[in-house]
Amino acid sequence: MPPSLSRPRWRLAPLGLALCAGAPSLADAAPTELAPQVITANPLGDASPAAPSSVLSGDELTLRQKGSLGETLNGTPGVSSTWFGPGASRPVIRGMDGDRIRILRNGVGALDASSLSYDHAVPEDPNVVERIEVVRGPAALLYGGNAIGGVVNSFDNRIPSEPVDGIHGQGELRYGGSDTTRSAAGALEAGDGTFALHLDAGSREFNDLRIPGYAHSSRQRQTDGDDSRHRVNNSDGRQDSGAIGGSYHWDHGYAGLSYSGYDSNYGSPAEDDVRLKMQQDRYAFASEVRDLDGPFSSVKLDAAYTEYQHKEIEDGETGTTFKNDGYEARIEARHKPIGPLDGVVGAQIANSRFSALGEEAFVPHTETDSAALFFLENWQATERLALNLGGRAEHTRIEPNAKDNERFAENDGSRSFTAGSLSTGAVYKLTSIWSLAGTLAYTERAPTFYELYANGAHAATGTYEVGDADASKEKAVSTDLALRFDNGRHKGSVGVFYSRFSNYIGLLASGRYRDEEGAVVDAGDDEALPEYLYSGVKADFYGVEAQDRIHLLDSPYGRFDLELSGDYTRAKNKDTGEALPRIAPLRLNSALLWELQQWQARVDVEYAADQNRVPENELRTDGYTTLGASVGYRFDLGDSRWLAFVKGENLTNQTVRYASSILRDSVPAGGRGIQAGVKVAF
Incomplete structure (x- = not known):
């Protein structure tokens, strides 16, 4: 069955430092771990939800941590990446991206502009995250209609939800990889059983990405004649984060x-002279009251206010400034x-208030209010x-x-929508070993x-993008069935x-070209940009996902x-009969894990098939097979627990192009990379 969505409720950011599952993590040695609590897939606490779910925490999260949320989750069953270089990457779940994937932080929406464009990063450092939960499909509709494709929920314990006694901390240093990452992160929690304080900070710098051969496929x-090799220009950057939080317990x-x-500053590999400077400030409140009298046994309240902006800077001058300020609040009563x-x-x-300022703004100022x-x-x-x-x-x-x-004056009228969603699920135990799990959902x-x-x-x-001011709600009927x-x-x-969509809002090529002013031009014009329209079409998404873990032997x-896993997704525009764009191909993963006393190691092999099912206007993507490995050694110094590790990725230096990336033909993933690190917990 999928991993439990249980969450150790006291913990700091992940201290799981073992390099293979099954070995105890450093965090596991810390005191006062309490009973697990399910949050995302089922807030009622069912550790075996009907929804297909995955969890990254402890040891597994330590190994998978990358500079972006999308790359950290890439390769999880059903999850691929929008890959826009090492500075920006968002999760794709079962071929769905953008506003169909609800990204949460501690159960509350992470307000940013990452769904608007692939070059916009999710403003979150995975190195200071405690746990990431992924729910595939619409079963997490409690978190919004835009969870129609799934939910990614990360937890950082910045508001400690359980009492803290004494002082606990952790730290991490990493160096290396195909982008020569230099990163440091740390967290500290202190408390007296009533008051709890949390501090964390992280910093990452990275160079231009090294690749095996040509940047362009x-x-x-053959089309553009670009012959740049071995590095992806303008893909370097930095990220910095920090937080302070506290809570009172009774x-x-x-x-x-x-x-x-x-705060971050990174280059756009799609444009050699464009940098993106991003900043987000977030204020959060959380509270839970348990053991109540009356009809409800507990009430939980989460709220956050966010101020976000990023500037797109070209040749040292700001071309466009995107801002998104707003709040979200959620109350849940059991x-x-x-x-x-x-x-x-x-x-x-x-509520969110979005604005785009500058000559290159392609969306108007907008205010969005919702209540559910x-x-x-x-x-x-x-x-x-x-x-x-x-x-x-x-x-x-x-x-x-x-x-x-004037470009936005024509469609200056407001729109209102009332969307309803319904989901049902079942888990049936066939035997003590086998069970069936299924869900059925209607989502708007x-x-x-x-x-x-x-x-x-x-x-x-x-591209030149054109919205549809008369668009109607997106509607889908979805089902899952799994044998565990x-x-x-x-x-x-x-x-x-x-999933069957009666109205899927896709960004689809029209076959026409426009210049930057919006005039229709010939394809051969120097300023020609392909026109893409947000259009409602009928669409089908279907596929298979599998995962397996086998204990081979003790010797x-x-x-x-x-460990074995794989996934396959097909998505079809039923109006035209063509495949929908940016769908990951068949992917298969295997890993051999070893543990002996203080030593741990693993060897990974990942295979991705060719992606030949693409729309007429797109190029096919070649498949690849990559090899990875890691080894770690655990030791104690006084009361502190340490791990030194080395891991290698793409050791055979293959050219890797993600079919789910809009830059797949110009920005491959990194080549061979070796990274070393050390972690400590006390």
């Missing part, structure tokens, strides 16, 4: 506040059992059968303001401001999924385990 070079709950800041039903009800409100009600109910129907039912109703109002910009999503009102040249992607097994030595699952030479 052979098919692309016998039946807690309340706390936090502030976090994020009711006492009503007959066989155990459940939660809740409400959520959000939701519920989730569990029913243990029999000893073997568990059922759940969830629903959400959400009203969204989008108000554009042309600000005297209101179009975003850029899907409605975009009108202009998008320099980062080299766990006999103690052998644990895994294999599942299939299918005098160590413990050996084998």
Whole structure:
């Protein structure tokens, strides 16, 4: 079955430093670990939810940590990456990206502009994150209609949710990789059992990405003649983050506040002379009251206010400034059992004020307000059968303001949408080893401001984007079915999924070309940009996902385990019969893990097939096979626990182009990279 979504509730950012699963992490040696709590897939605490889910924490997260959220999660079953170089990458789940993937921080929306454009980074440093949960498919609809493709929820414990006694801390240093990363991160928590304080900080610098051969693919070079090799120009950058938080605890709950800041400056590999300077300030509040009298046993409140901006700087001058300020608040109340039903009800409100200032702005100023009600109910129907039912109703109002910009004046009217979603799931235990899990959902999503009102040249992607101000809601019926097994030595699952969209809002090529002023021109014109339209079409997404872990043997030479996983997604525009763009191909992963006393090691092999199913206007992508390895040694110094490790990626130096990246023909992934690091926990 998928890994449990349980979360150790006291912990700092990940201190799991073992380099193979099954070895105890450094954090596991720390005191006062409490009972796990499920959050994202099922806030009622079911450790085996019907929804297909994955968790990265401890040892696994330590190994997978990269400079961006998308690259950290890339390769997780069903998850690929939008890869825009080492500075920006967002998760793609089952072929869906952008506003169909809800990115949360401690259960509250991470307000930024990353869904607007592939060159916009998610302002989060994975090195200071404690845990990342991924829910594939629409089963996490409690978090919004734009979770139609899935949810990525990260936890950082900046507001400690459990009492802290004494002082605990951690630190990490890393150096190397194909972009010569230099990073440092650390966290400290202190408390007296009533008051708890959290501090963390992280910093990362990286150079231009090293690649095995040509930056542009052979098919692309036939068109543009670019013959740059061995490095991706203008792909260097830096990221800095820091936070302070605290909470007050009493016998039946807690309340706390936090502030976090994020600052980065990185190059756009799509444009040699463009830099992106990003800044985000986030203020958060969290509280939970438990053991209540009356109809509800507990109430949980989470809220955050965010100020975000980034500047696109060309030749030292700011061309466009994007700003997105707003708030989101969510209250969740767990009711006492009503007959066989155990459940939660809740409400959520959000507001965001987006603006784009400058000559290259391709979307207008927009204010978006939303309010929602939701519920989730569990029913243990029999000893073997568990059922759940969830629903959400959400009203969204989008108000554009042309600000005297003639390009946006034509579509200056507001739009309102009321979207409803419903999801049901079941887990049936066939035997003590085998179980079946399934979900069925109907989901609606209101179009975003850029899907409605975009009108202009998008320099980062080299296109001219046009929204549809008359767009209607996106609607889908989705289902999952998985067979899970766990006999103690052998644990895994294999599942299939299918989503049918009656109205899928895709960014699709029209076949026409425009110049930067919007005039239609010939394809051979020096200023020609391909026109892409946000269009509603009928679409199907379907595929298969599998994962397996096998304990091979225990011997005098160590413990050996084998991990296997794979996924395959197909997506089709039913109006034209063509494949939808940027869909990852068949991917297969295997890893051999070894542990002996203080030593741990693993060897990974990843295979991706050719992607030949592409729209007529796109180039196919070649497949690849890569080899990775890591080794680590654990030791103690006084009361501190240490790990020194070395890991290598793409050791055979293969050219890797992600089919899910819009820059796949001009910006490959990194070549051979060796990274060394050390972690400490006390």
